[in-house]
Every structure is written in structure tokens, then in C-alpha cells.
Amino acid sequence: MISVREALQLVCDATSVLGAERLMLPGALGRVAAEDVVSGRAVPAAPNSAMDGYAVRHADVARAPARLRIVAVEPAGLVVSEAVTAGTAVKLFTGSVVPDGADTVVRREDTEERDGEVVVQVAPARGANIRGTGEDIRPGQVVVAAGSVLGPADLGVLASVGRATVGVHQRPRVVILATGSELVEVDEAPGPGQVVNSNAYTLAAAVREAGGEPIVLPIVRDQPHVIREALATALRADVLLTSGGVSVGDLDFVKEELAAVGVERLFWKVAQKPGKPLVFGRHAHGLVFGLPGNAVSALVCFYVYVRPALRRLQGHRRLHLPVVEATLVAAVRKTAGLTEFLRVRLDDGADGPVATALPSQSSGVLTSLGGGASLLVAPAERSELAAGVRYPVIVLSEATLARAAPSL
CATH class of the missing domain: 2.170.190.11 (Molybdopterin biosynthesis moea protein, domain 3.)
Structure with a gap:
């Protein structure tokens, strides 16, 4: 079992930037420039x-x-x-x-x-x-540098120098494969012992939010040969996300079947909670993340590991979600030896952000990650987090930092 830091390093080291494609300006917002764009004209052209x-x-x-x-x-x-x-x-x-x-x-x-x-x-x-002539842009000036994230102003600048298209890094195609004989589709009424395949929708939305192109495959039952066939097809994508089947149960076949289809496993199990049985590997065409089946575990692992990889594939240099320091309102007990990602609510305090641990930290309570929740990173060596102490908190949504009233 490896640490969170070691796991993140392995993911980042194994991920390389995808190739380029050329897009018309309206479709390039938020993409990463794959080339330096040099202006051939002055803007303005005359005083x-x-x-x-x-x-x-x-x-x-x-x-x-x-x-x-x-x-x-x-x-x-x-x-x-x-x-x-x-x-x-x-x-x-x-x-x-x-x-x-x-x-x-x-x-x-x-x-x-x-x-x-x-x-x-x-x-x-x-x-x-x-x-003056060239007050904004001079001939020969680099107006967009390779690696820049294209915002509205950048697209306007490109238009002003006559560039109708721009080269950007490709978006990763991400296949999502949920495994489990207990799963049913969203439009089916679950019978005894069955649950809806919500992970497919959660992960597809998270992939899209991170800039990827999700491709959701049909549910795969807990049968080794069926899982192997599905994995062989799914490996054609840039990234494969599996859900379930990576722990130590008698029906957890995904780890072994990934090896059977040629995936090189780089790690299995991270000293963290939730999401300890995370699998990460690579193959000739891309990356594989074997996410736990529990809804919270899958999404936390996505935010911490998958999202940075998707951003690197797209050419981003800033890979990780923003982190703020927040004061914990009340003491919280945790498991010693594991880095714990506690779901918290962030509020404004007199001396900066304050974090309140949400009532349920169960890995099956997906509602605890909705409504603007954030993740407080609790150090592995601690068994209890003291009230009044500041801890790093991963902000999962920009809406969390938005304000109802202007702060000007």
C-alpha cells in the first residue's frame, strides 16, 4: 500500500499530453493552445x-x-x-x-x-x-503562447489578428465501465438486492466537467470472461475508468482481468479513506483507473487522481483543484495511518474559511458530496483532528467560493 503523495506522483509521471487538433474559434473556449500564435499585423493598424x-x-x-x-x-x-x-x-x-x-x-x-x-x-x-499603431499588438508578437488556456479575451485577440482557427490539444476520450451483477439501469426499478448504476452518471458528469469526452458502456456482470471481453473493447480509449470489482471479495475480478488484457499495474491500494482499493495502470493506448464501487469512494478518487490526469492529457499545467486553509469547527476522530478525505461544508468565518464536518462520512452516502461539499485533507499520522486548527481543504466546485454579494 502506497501513500497518497506517491500515488499522485505515479499518476502524473505516467500521463503525457495528447496530440493537437485545429478548431474554429467558437469551439476553442477553455482548451489549451498547442502552438504559439504569432501576429502578422499591428493592432490597431493605424492611430x-x-x-x-x-x-x-x-x-x-x-x-x-x-x-x-x-x-x-x-x-x-x-x-x-x-x-x-x-x-x-x-x-x-x-x-x-x-x-x-x-x-x-x-x-x-x-x-x-x-x-x-x-x-x-x-x-x-x-x-x-x-x-497608437500597435498599441495592443505588434507584428511578430506572440499573442497566444503554447500551453495557454484559451479564455474569452484570447479568442478575441486571435480574431483581431485574423486567425479563424487555432491548434489545441485534444480532449481525452474516457470510457466508463461499471461492473456488478447487482446493477440496473436508471430507468429500471431495482429489485431485491439491486441498485441503480449511479456511478456511470456521476463519473460521466465529472469527466465532462474536467474537459474529457465520456463514453459510457453497458453494465458488465461479475463474470471473468464477460469482464475480459468488455475490457478489451474499452482499452481503445485514452482513459478507462472501471467502477467496482477492485477489492478483495470473491467476485472482485477486475484487477486480474485487467492484467489478462495487458494492463501494466502501477499500484493497487492507497493509504487513504475513502478509496483504499484504487487501481492504476497503463497500456499501449492509455491509462486505466480501477475505481472502487462505492459511490463516494469512486468520486473522491476521481477528484484526487483522475481529474489531474485528464487535465495533463489536455495540456494543462495547473492540474489540481484549488486548496484553501480552513479552521475546523469541531473535533473529528479518524483512522490513524490513512490520509482521510473528510467531507466538510465551508463557510466564511471572522478570520477566514471555517470547515464543518458533515454528519455522515460513509462511503455510500453520495449526498454528502453534493450541495457544495469540500474535502478536508486529514493527515495520515493523526487519529483525531482538533477543533480550532487550520487544515487544507480541497474545493470541489467554484460555486463554493462564489459570493452572493460583491466583495468590492
Whole structure:
């Protein structure tokens, strides 16, 4: 049995980044750039006005008030031929190209226009309200670096330099295979001793949230030859997640059948709770995680181990969920020798986040992971966690850190 830290290191070391594909910009949000994108143009391409106003020579408006004759009007998108000369101005709008001869733009709010003339009432600084050529982007500039996660601004930048497509790392295809003769599909009424295959839905949602493409296979019964056939098919994916059959019961066949289809086992059993009987391995085409069948154990193992692997496959550099330090409200007993992931509720306290352990820590109570729950990481060497002490807490959902009211 290995430690959580050792298991995480093995997972990360065994995971490499997937290849690239080219996407149109609308489909690239949140993906990781697989290439440096270099601009072939300046943005803006020419000096333009930062606001509605008048293009002038600073020498004519250094002292206010100053009266100038309007020789042209230039809406954004058009370029007038008239140049600004002594005693003249060109009326501009936000984004209008600054005409020849002008070196300053006067805000409309600082002027009064009448009878073809404009009276400048406030003297501006030289060069005021002009966006220079290449102020945002210079020719030859790397506007998106390989490894960047593409956000809305990045897509806008790519559009501004004329790139309609971008190379990004592929999303991993993740096959989900639930095993267990007691399982039934969601639209079936469970009979005596049967349970709905909820893990398939939980894991598929978690995979999608992590950026992967889930592929859910039909339930596989607890029969070695049936499991072996299903595994052989499932190994064509980048990642295989099995659920159940990895412990020490008489009907836990998944570990042995993974070996039978050529999966190299890198570890089995981690000194943690929940999720001790986790299996991790690799094969010629990808990675395999043998998750426990208990609903909470499967999802906790996903958050701690599978999610970082899926993110690395996509080219992410920040693999892990955010962690905050929170003060434990009440003392909690735990199993010594195991790193324990306690389900807690995070609240705001006077001196920062506070964590309250949820009433049930059973590995079968999936509701304890809903509603914005987080995971307090309890050190393996402790048998009791003292109240009033700060512990690391893994934040599972960004909604947990969201605020109902602005904190500005």
C-alpha cells in the first residue's frame, strides 16, 4: 500500500499530453493552445481615436478656449482625405483613424460645436485620446503562447489578428465501465438486492466537467470472461475508468482481468479513506483507473487522481483543484495511518474559511458530496483532528467560493 503523495506522483509521471487538433474559434473556449500564435499585423493598424471627439493639432489648442474650423467628419470605418492643418479640426468617433496632421484628440465633452466650428474649452495634453499603431499588438508578437488556456479575451485577440482557427490539444476520450451483477439501469426499478448504476452518471458528469469526452458502456456482470471481453473493447480509449470489482471479495475480478488484457499495474491500494482499493495502470493506448464501487469512494478518487490526469492529457499545467486553509469547527476522530478525505461544508468565518464536518462520512452516502461539499485533507499520522486548527481543504466546485454579494 502506497501513500497518497506517491500515488499522485505515479499518476502524473505516467500521463503525457495528447496530440493537437485545429478548431474554429467558437469551439476553442477553455482548451489549451498547442502552438504559439504569432501576429502578422499591428493592432490597431493605424492611430485611432479612443473616444468621440475632434482630431486637432496640439499647437492650436494648447490654450483654451480655442476656435477651430471643422473640415471633415470621419465615422469609424471610413478614412477621410482631408488633413488637419493650422486652425482646423476633423470630427471623429471612437475607433476613427486619426487623420494626417493631427497629433491630439479632444473629447467631445470638452467642446462646443456650432456653425461648422468647434470651440475647445479644455486644453488637452499632447497626444491625448489617441491609440497608437500597435498599441495592443505588434507584428511578430506572440499573442497566444503554447500551453495557454484559451479564455474569452484570447479568442478575441486571435480574431483581431485574423486567425479563424487555432491548434489545441485534444480532449481525452474516457470510457466508463461499471461492473456488478447487482446493477440496473436508471430507468429500471431495482429489485431485491439491486441498485441503480449511479456511478456511470456521476463519473460521466465529472469527466465532462474536467474537459474529457465520456463514453459510457453497458453494465458488465461479475463474470471473468464477460469482464475480459468488455475490457478489451474499452482499452481503445485514452482513459478507462472501471467502477467496482477492485477489492478483495470473491467476485472482485477486475484487477486480474485487467492484467489478462495487458494492463501494466502501477499500484493497487492507497493509504487513504475513502478509496483504499484504487487501481492504476497503463497500456499501449492509455491509462486505466480501477475505481472502487462505492459511490463516494469512486468520486473522491476521481477528484484526487483522475481529474489531474485528464487535465495533463489536455495540456494543462495547473492540474489540481484549488486548496484553501480552513479552521475546523469541531473535533473529528479518524483512522490513524490513512490520509482521510473528510467531507466538510465551508463557510466564511471572522478570520477566514471555517470547515464543518458533515454528519455522515460513509462511503455510500453520495449526498454528502453534493450541495457544495469540500474535502478536508486529514493527515495520515493523526487519529483525531482538533477543533480550532487550520487544515487544507480541497474545493470541489467554484460555486463554493462564489459570493452572493460583491466583495468590492
